[in-house]
Amino acid sequence: MTHAFFALIVRDLRLAARIGGGGGMAVFFFLVVVAAVPLGIGPAPDLLARIAPGMLWVALLLSSLLTLDRLFHADYEDGTLDLLAMGRVPLELVVAAKAIGHFLTTGLPLVIAAPLLGLMLNLDVAAFPALMLAMLVGAPALSFLGVIGAGLTVGVRRGGLLASLLVLPFYLPVLIFGVSAARAAMAGFPAGVAGQSLLLLAAVTLVSLVIGPVAAAAALRANLR
Amino acid sequence: MTTSELRLSASDLACERGGRLVFDGLSFAIGSGEALVLTGPNGSGKSSLLRQIAGLLESADGALRVEGGDPELTLAEQTHYLGHLDAAKPAMTVAETLQFWAAWFGGASGAAPAVAAALDGMGLAALADLPVAYLSAGQKRRLALARLLAAPRPLWLLDEPTVGLDTASIARLGLAMQAHLTNGGLIIAATHLDLGLAGARTLRLGAERAA
Amino acid sequence: MSPMTSLSASQRLQAFANPARFMALSARLLAPLWVVSLGFLGVGLYYALFASPPDYQQGETVRIMYVHVPSAWLAMFGYSVMAMASAVALIFRHPLADLCAKSAAPIGAAFTFLALVTGALWGKPMWGAWWVWDARLTSVLILFFLYLGYMALWTAIEEPTRAARAAAVLALVGAINVPIIRYSVDWWNTLHQPASVFRMDGPTIAPEMLLPLALMAFGFTFLFVTLLLVRMRAEILRHRVRMLRLAQAAARAED
Numbered sequence: 001m002t003h004a005f006f007a008l009i010v011r012d013l014r015l016a017a018r019i020g021g022g023g024g025m026a027v028f029f030f031l032v033v034v035a036a037v038p039l040g041i042g043p044a045p046d047l048l049a050r051i052a053p054g055m056l057w058v059a060l061l062l063s064s065l066l067t068l069d070r071l072f073h074a075d076y077e078d079g080t081l082d083l084l085a086m087g088r089v090p091l092e093l094v095v096a097a098k099a100i101g102h103f104l105t106t107g108l109p110l111v112i113a114a115p116l117l118g119l120m121l122n123l124d125v126a127a128f129p130a131l132m133l134a135m136l137v138g139a140p141a142l143s144f145l146g147v148i149g150a151g152l153t154v155g156v157r158r159g160g161l162l163a164s165l166l167v168l169p170f171y172l173p174v175l176i177f178g179v180s181a182a183r184a185a186m187a188g189f190p191a192g193v194a195g196q197s198l199l200l201l202a203a204v205t206l207v208s209l210v211i212g213p214v215a216a217a218a219a220l221r222a223n224l225r
Numbered sequence: 226m227t228t229s230e231l232r233l234s235a236s237d238l239a240c241e242r243g244g245r246l247v248f249d250g251l252s253f254a255i256g257s258g259e260a261l262v263l264t265g266p267n268g269s270g271k272s273s274l275l276r277q278i279a280g281l282l283e284s285a286d287g288a289l290r291v292e293g294g295d296p297e298l299t300l301a302e303q304t305h306y307l308g309h310l311d312a313a314k315p316a317m318t319v320a321e322t323l324q325f326w327a328a329w330f331g332g333a334s335g336a337a338p339a340v341a342a343a344l345d346g347m348g349l350a351a352l353a354d355l356p357v358a359y360l361s362a363g364q365k366r367r368l369a370l371a372r373l374l375a376a377p378r379p380l381w382l383l384d385e386p387t388v389g390l391d392t393a394s395i396a397r398l399g400l401a402m403q404a405h406l407t408n409g410g411l412i413i414a415a416t417h418l419d420l421g422l423a424g425a426r427t428l429r430l431g432a433e434r435a436a
Numbered sequence: 437m438s439p440m441t442s443l444s445a446s447q448r449l450q451a452f453a454n455p456a457r458f459m460a461l462s463a464r465l466l467a468p469l470w471v472v473s474l475g476f477l478g479v480g481l482y483y484a485l486f487a488s489p490p491d492y493q494q495g496e497t498v499r500i501m502y503v504h505v506p507s508a509w510l511a512m513f514g515y516s517v518m519a520m521a522s523a524v525a526l527i528f529r530h531p532l533a534d535l536c537a538k539s540a541a542p543i544g545a546a547f548t549f550l551a552l553v554t555g556a557l558w559g560k561p562m563w564g565a566w567w568v569w570d571a572r573l574t575s576v577l578i579l580f581f582l583y584l585g586y587m588a589l590w591t592a593i594e595e596p597t598r599a600a601r602a603a604a605v606l607a608l609v610g611a612i613n614v615p616i617i618r619y620s621v622d623w624w625n626t627l628h629q630p631a632s633v634f635r636m637d638g639p640t641i642a643p644e645m646l647l648p649l650a651l652m653a654f655g656f657t658f659l660f661v662t663l664l665l666v667r668m669r670a671e672i673l674r675h676r677v678r679m680l681r682l683a684q685a686a687a688r689a690e691d
Contacts, residue, residue, distance in 0.1 A: 007328035011317075018316040019591070028584050035577060039624060043569030079310025082281050083372075086301045087329045119556070120567040225283045315594065352685060358594060359685045 004089050005097055012101030026063040026106045027113050033059040034117045045122040052121035053131055053182035059117070060110050060135060061171050064142040067106045068167065069160030071098055071150040072220065081154070085224060091217040095151065099143045099212060107139030123186075130185030130194055134201060138178040141205040144212030145170045151216035154223050170208075177201035230257035230409060231294035231303065231379045233278070239286035240273045247273055249286065253428055255413065257293075257379075258406050260425035263415040269431025271415035272309070275382045278413065279306040294379060304380040305330070309388075311369040315358035319349055319368055322357060323375050330376035343374035346401055348394065363389040370398060373405075381405060383414040455672050458532055462665045469662040476655030483648035491645075500558040502648050506656035507551035511579055514544020514660065518586070519611035522604035532668070534600040535675075537607060538590060539667035543660060545583035551576055571625035575618045582610045596675070 037055050038048060075081040084094050114135055115128050123131070149167035153159030181197035232254070239249035247270035255261050263271045276282035278289065280301035291300050313322050323340045331339065344350045347367040357365065366389045373381055381402075387395050399421050402412055406422070414420060484502035491498035518540040525533035555573055556566045567573070586606055593599035 004329045007325055011325050014321070015314055015316055025588060028581075028588065032581055035574075035581070038569045039574070039621075043574075043625070045565060045568070048569075077310075078314070079308050079312040080314075082279070082306065082308060082310075083312050083326070083329070085281065086279060086304060086306060088298070088302050089329075122565055122567070224281055355681055355685055359682050361685070364685065 004087055005093055008084070008089070008094065008097040009101050009104075012098065013104060016101070016105040024109075026067050027109050029066055030059050030063040030110050030113060031117065033062055034121065037121070049122040049124060052118060052123035053127070053186065054179050055121060056114055056117060056123075056131065057135075057138075057175050057179050057182075060107075060114070060139070061142065061168075061175060063110055064106060064139075064146060065164045065167060065171075067102065068146045068150045068163050071102060071147060072154040073150070073159065076154045081220070081224065085220070091220060092213040095147050095213040095216040095220070096144075096209075099140075099147045099216075102146065103140050103143040107143055111135045111139055127182060127186040131182040134178045134181040134198060137198060137201050137205060138174045141174045141201075141208040142171060144205075144208040145174075147212050147216040148219065151219035151223070154220060173204050174201065177204060229293040231411060232256045232292040233300070233380065233411065234290045234292075235278075235287065236290070237287035238274070238277065238284050238289070240270050240277060240282070241285040242270075242273060246285070248430055251287070251430070255411055255426075257409045257411060260402070260406055260412040260414065260422045262420065262422070262425050262427045263413065263430060264417070264427055265430035271430055272384050274430070275306065275384050275413065275415060276308075278380075279304055279382055281306070300380070303378050304382060305373045305376075305378045306382045306384075307369055307373065307386055308384050311365045312372075313357045313360075313365055313368050316356060318354055318356050319360070320344070320353040322368060323371055326372045327375040330372070330378060339375050339377075343371040346374045346397065347371040348397060363391060363394060366390055367394055367397075370401070374401060379409070380411045381413070383412065383416070385416060386414060387416060387418050387420070455532065459669060459672060462669055466662065466665060469658060469665065473655055473658035473662050476651055476658060480648055480651030480655045483651060488644055488648050497558060497561045498645070500554050501645075502652045504551060504554035504558055505649060506653045507547045507554060508576060509653060510656050510660050511544060511548035511551050511576060513657070514540050514547055515579060515582070515611070515614065517664070518544060519607050522607035525600065526604045526608070534604065535668050535671045536664070537604060538600070539664055539671055541583055541586050541590070543663045543667065545580065545587065547656070547660070548576060548580045548583060552580060569625070571622045574625070575621045578617050578621070579614065582614070586610070596678075 034055060037051070041047065041051075072081060075084065085091055087094070089097075111132060114132060118128055118131065119125075146163075146167055148170070149163035152166060153163040156162060177197050177200045181194050181201060184194035184197060233256075234252075234254035236252045237249070238251040240247040247268070251274070253261060263274065265271055273282055277284050278300070280299070289300065294300075294303050312326075317325070320340065323343060324337075327340050327343075341350075344353055347370050349364070349367055349371055352360065352364065357368065360368065366386075370386065386398060390398065395418075402414075402420065402422060405412060412422070412425075480502070484499055488499075490496045518537045521533045521537035521540065524530050525537060552573070555576070559568055559573075560566050586603055589603050589606055590599050593602060
C-alpha cells in the first residue's frame, strides 16, 4: 500500500515536471503579483520593506490558490480519479498524496523563491530566515486545506474560481500567524514572541494535515458517486 | 491468489439518475469462471450498473452480495473497471502508465514482469517508450486494457471494451478474456458486439422500456 | 520525407525555407561563429577586467557594466528578433520563422535575467540595496515577464502548429506593448521618484571604457546569433524525432 502511495506522488511530480504547468507557473505568478505592488503603491524602499512580509504571504496564498484548480480536475476528466478510488489505498491517503505533490511542486518552489522577492521589496536580510521558516511551516497547510476546495468542486464547471472562494477563508489563519511570525522577527522582538506565532502556525498546519484529507475524501466520494 | 473463489450476486438492484429511474428489480448471480454480457439500448443503465458494482455509483435500492474472494478486501478492491475513458496521461510513456497502474492495483509484489507481459498481451511492446500523446485512439484503448493484465484482480467490469479497436485487437481482447475466465476470473461486460465468449450468459436491460 | 520538408516544398521560392538547406548552411556557419564570438568575448573580457581603468566614482564595480550593458542590449535585441520572426511566421507562414522565434525566447530571457542580476549586483554598492524600483530596471523586469509568458505558452499547448500560431500572436502583441509599458513605467517613476535613486547612464563614457564595452557588445551579439543557430538546429532535430516517433506509432498500429 505504501508502494502505491509513493507511486502516486512520483507520478504527480513527474507530470508536473513534464507539463511544466504547476510549479514554474506558480512561481511566475508569485513574481508578477509581487512586482505589481510597487507599481501600485510607489517605489519608496522603506514603505516596501514594511509591507513586504504581508505582501509575500498574500502572494503565496494567491499562487497556491491558482494551482488548486487542476489538482483533481485533470484526473477527473480522463477517468483516472475513478481508478484511484478503486485502489487499496484509502481515498484519504489518495488526497494526502495529491496534497504532498502539490506542496512539493508549488509550495516549496514558492518558499525558495521568496528571498529573491524579499530582496526586491527591500526586506531586511536579517528577517529572511524567520520569513522562510514561517513559510515552510505554513505552506503545507495551504496545500492540505486547498485540497478541500479542489475536492468539493471537482466536476463543477468553472470550479477553479469557486474553489478559491471556498478555500480563502480557511487560509486566513495561516496568513495571520505567518505574517505575525515574520513581523515579530523583523521588529527585533524577543524570540519568544515570534516563536509563539510560529507554534500557532505549526498547530494550524498539523490540524490541516488531518482535516484536509478527511474532508476532501468525503467531498470526492460525494462528487464521484 | 490463495483466496477462495469469488461469487457475486445482486438482488433487486435499482438505479436512479437525475430523478429518473433507470432500472429496478435487477437480479443476477455470477461465479468464478463465468461471464455476463449486458445488452440493451442506450440509456438502459448498462454503464450505471457497472459503476454500481465498481462502487463508483450508489444504488437506489437492492443489494450486492459478495461470497468468497479475499475477506480482507472490499469488492472494489478486487475489481478492474474499464470505463469509457482511458485514464492515460499524454505526458507519460506507455510503459510508465502501465507501471503506475500495476503499482496502484497490485499489492507490493514486483510488477516488472507483469507489466512486460501486459504490454505483450495487448501488442504494445513496440510502443512502450512512446508518450501516450502520440498514440491513436485504438492504441490508447489497448493501453487501458493492458491495465487489466498488469495487475491480477478477479472481477473485470468492461464498458464497451471494443470501442476503437481493430479486428486484430478485438481478437487479442477475446484471448485475454478467455484466459481470465479459465483462471477462475469473473467478467461482466456491456457491449453491442458479440465478444465470442464461450458459455457467456446475457442480461438484457431496459427491454420493456425500449419496446 | 517528413511533413516539414513537404511543407517547404510548396514554398520553393523562399530558398531558406527548406530546413534541410538550413541544416547544411548552419552546420558550416557554426564553427566560425563560435570562434568569432569567443574571440570577441575573450579579448573584451581581458580589456574589461584588466586593461581598463577603474571609474573615478564607482571604482572597480564599474567593471560589472561591461557585462550588464551588453546583456541589457541583447534583452531588447532578443525580443526584437522574436517579434520579427513571429511577424514573418504569421504573414508568410515560413516554417523556420516559428522555430527562430521559439529558439530566440530562452536566449533572450537568459540575457534579460543576466541583465537583472548584474544590475542587482551593481546596485548593491551603488544604491545600498539589491533592487531599486528604478524605471529602467522595472521595465526590464516586465520584459522578462513577457519572455516567461511566451515560453509558458509554448509549453502549455501540446499541438506544435497551434502553439506556434498563439505564441506568434502573443509576441506581436507584446512588441506593441513594450513601448507603452516603457512609457507608463517612466511616468509612474517620475510620479514617485525617490531622491535616493541614481541614474544608470551617469557621466559620459571615457574612451578607454568604450573599447571593452564595444568588444563585449560585439561578442554578446555574435554569441546570441550562435546560440540561436544551435537552438534552431536542435528544434529541427526535435521535430524530426517527433515525426519519426509518430510514424513509429502509426506503423505499429497495423501489427
